[in-house]
Amino acid sequence: MLKPSLWPENVRASLLLITGISVLGLSDNLVKFVSHDIGLGQYHFIRSVFSVLVFLLICIFHRLPLRPVRWGPVLLRTFFISVSMTLFFAVLSFLPVAIAGAGLFSSPIFVLLFSVFWFGLRPGWRRLLAVCMGTAGMWFILRPDTQSFETILLFPVLAGAFYALASITTRRYCASESPYALTFAYFFMVGLIGCVWALFVDIFSLTSLNAQTDFILRGFSWPSAISLGWMAVMSGISVLAIWMLTRAYQIAETSYVVVFEYCYLISAGFFGWLIWDHHLSAEAFLGIILIIIAGVIVGFAAARDTDQKIESQKGSDA
Numbered sequence: 001m002l003k004p005s006l007w008p009e010n011v012r013a014s015l016l017l018i019t020g021i022s023v024l025g026l027s028d029n030l031v032k033f034v035s036h037d038i039g040l041g042q043y044h045f046i047r048s049v050f051s052v053l054v055f056l057l058i059c060i061f062h063r064l065p066l067r068p069v070r071w072g073p074v075l076l077r078t079f080f081i082s083v084s085m086t087l088f089f090a091v092l093s094f095l096p097v098a099i100a101g102a103g104l105f106s107s108p109i110f111v112l113l114f115s116v117f118w119f120g121l122r123p124g125w126r127r128l129l130a131v132c133m134g135t136a137g138m139w140f141i142l143r144p145d146t147q148s149f150e151t152i153l154l155f156p157v158l159a160g161a162f163y164a165l166a167s168i169t170t171r172r173y174c175a176s177e178s179p180y181a182l183t184f185a186y187f188f189m190v191g192l193i194g195c196v197w198a199l200f201v202d203i204f205s206l207t208s209l210n211a212q213t214d215f216i217l218r219g220f221s222w223p224s225a226i227s228l229g230w231m232a233v234m235s236g237i238s239v240l241a242i243w244m245l246t247r248a249y250q251i252a253e254t255s256y257v258v259v260f261e262y263c264y265l266i267s268a269g270f271f272g273w274l275i276w277d278h279h280l281s282a283e284a285f286l287g288i289i290l291i292i293i294a295g296v297i298v299g300f301a302a303a304r305d306t307d308q309k310i311e312s313q314k315g316s317d318a
Contacts, residue, residue: 048191
């Protein structure tokens, strides 16, 4: 049997991503256990404190590198993914995780759009079809034409845009960085952002107007022992999962592994049903399916382009 280090890179990356993203589907469904007790900023701060301590102990014991090779790209990548996760977690106190995840995992559509505007990609009919399908999927999920639509429901979509920027930055500019350094940087920055936000809420005495913003507009408070216990569990899970995702994007082309991220929606939907008895409407389910198909189309199209470039390079070398 082959050792993991000898497996083809794409296989290793796919297994890492599937496992990590599925574990996050469980972890994110646990947020509601603490959202009544602490706010969004404090949640990220406490989780990051736990995670940073765990990471420091592991890295000191095993002498793992935490210093970035290039500070600029690492800080940029860390900023993108920290903003993405802050926007995403902002809605988990009232939205089913699978619904919020559908917005987040519209990121391949944004990867395509950013590649068109920044890297001169010329999309074919398959990619254009994927954009249309992804847009239609988000319409079915958000239903902006109904009275129940609120601007806050766009947060997961914005999270998907920033997640796309983080994915592009990871592969293009941070491939040589230690996954430990990237993961540590993420938890440190998202914790800092959480702390600043919680202090901002307290200083300016921001108040919530409805139940949907209670979690977002809650400053620092004294959490219960049960909440701290759940935070410790989620921190341990998150450290493992995010390291897996970071490593997956480093060892394989983004286009090859990005399609496996949709396992998150399966995991989030399953655990949402198992823990919270969440049931998706027919429209929401259709929207999720359309987004998954759109992401798969974009992923396979990008993978095909990569294969063609490799073959052309081999031909020129010959």
